[in-house]
Amino acid sequence: MSAIASVTAPLLTASRSSSLRGASVKHGSNAPARVAAPRGALVIRNASPKEMRDRIASVGNTKKITDAMKLVAAAKVRKAQDAVIGARPFSESLVKVLFAINQRLSGEDVDVPLTKQRPVKKVLIVMCTGDRGLCGGFNNFIIRKTEQRVAELKAQGVECKLITVGKKGGVYFNRRKDQYDLVKRFNMGQSPSTQDAQTIADDIFAEFTSEEVDKVEMIYSRFVSLIAAEPTVQTLLPLSKEGEVCSVDGVCVDAANDEIFKLTSEDGEFAVKRVKADTEVSEFEGVMQFEQDPNQILEALMPLYMNSQILRALQESLASELAARMNAMSTASDNAKELKKNLSLVYNRARQAKITSEIIELVAGAAAA
Template identity: 85%
Template sequence: MRDRINSVGNTKKITDAMKLVAAAKVRKAQDAVIGARPFSEQLVKVLFAINEKLQGEDVDVPLCEKRAVKTALLIVCTGDRGLCGGFNNFIIRKTEQRCKELRAQGVEVKLITVGKKGGVYFNRRKDQYNLVKRFDMGQAPSTQDAQTISDEIFAEFTSMEVDKVEMVYSRFVSLISAEPTIQTILPLSKEGQVCTVDGVCVDADADEIFKLTTEDGKFKVERSSSETEMSEFEGVMQFEQDPNQILDALMPLYMNSQILRALQESLASELAARMNAMSTASDNAKELKKNLSLVYNRARQAKITSEIIELVAGAAAA
């Protein structure tokens, strides 16, 4: 019993330390997310406005090309490590669900994983999923990391190996809330314009958000859709340069910024999930140690009482 109490106490020390480490890192990750969002969101608005204005013009931009969807590429962002509650598991389950939805529409699916957990999971199921590339998440996603992933996406899309690219990642909301999200990256077009070869819409620009809540003490998933807003200055936009040159220059920046933002949000969500998981584990360890100590003390007290009774009985008999 003493060994078990000591073991629980040592476990609590470990979970407390991991909680403090995650809490220290999550603040930095949170600042990175908040700092990247304004630029990323405004760039998307500008590009959508330009692309919308040029819909009726004969402008050839490969990354904006709309074609029937035969193959889709999913970029799946998980973590490199565990001990973060259901963070990795929920992203993996949503990826599997999305694969089923696309296959039901006759669309083939390819996967690129970012994070060891997702890479290991889908690599073990190669008979079920077409995993084309694996990347590690790392402790601090950089522009170089985003560029590497962007180059892989660019090669797949421009070579017409895939017709649609989506990212599955966890959007950071707060230290106690995250929203696993499916976001369309390519092509850049309006909702309903990207369809399968049979004409079935495949959610072009509408982001599908899965939000974790609780109901009657159990997990519940709420689904919602968020469309990309158009820029306010769309109607008066004028070009001094060739619009094709503008899009060619901005599209790589768009891809890099969207991927980097998703990586940063995923990392912040993972750290927050780990901090909360370790906090819960510490509380449980504290409660377990308390209960074990109570049982131990009762057993010890009963043994002492029994020995005293034996001594008294022996003395009385003498």
């Protein structure tokens, strides 16, 4: 087991650098520079031939595992991507419908608490991570983004509450209850459903309508493409005045730049073909006539809005996690291949040197005789 652990750790650690390539991470300029050394020299120095053979076998077994995990993630990420692409136009159209109703009722005496802007004293943050690791820096990056957002709000004198979705984020913030007001924890699951979104929406709805919080934000990783994910802080409540789904930076989280990828094989290796997704959302221009009380219509649409936005965020986060895992396992497999090659090279050189030494001894003995 020690041999496997010594091989697996550097492979998975190296794979972290390839995940979430769409995000820029700056390192301190004072960090000491590391000089790259051959992997074989790092792990088999002064090792016996048997130990070297065992380590070569361990690397080979590790590569089989990472290859299998890469294939599983690749199969799942396409399904998750289809769910993301299909959900975006509906959620955006629903927001436009709500905005149109809001505009129509702006001159009437109708109280709509979920669209009412009030002074922000407390913010509820819903953050989405994964349930498992081995996906590069995906979980850590979302956690750091959440910590940064909480620090920004506290610096402005705003109190923060947290709801976590995903075991990794839940465990992290649960261990730091003295620093963060953790309200509730949920698991992400392998396939987010409307029931999961409804459960989360009920807690959010209760917090906002009871005026326990004045604003609800959602932090998740927006799926951009197979090799890029964009950490997003989206304002969930109150509803945007412009009728758009936007992040706190004013960037619209729309479907205009969606990208569908298709996995193919070229020369026995994975290849990715990218195609622009046709997800244009038309403007809502209907003339509305209310047969029911407008309050009843809005009360029926608001839960649907909440569910669609939360489900969308869960699906995007899951797709980003699977893509990050696929990239991490791909890099780990490449590292294993390189490491096995270097180990075999050093082993063969040592074996050749031993054989040469024995031949020289035999020749020297024969000459002396």
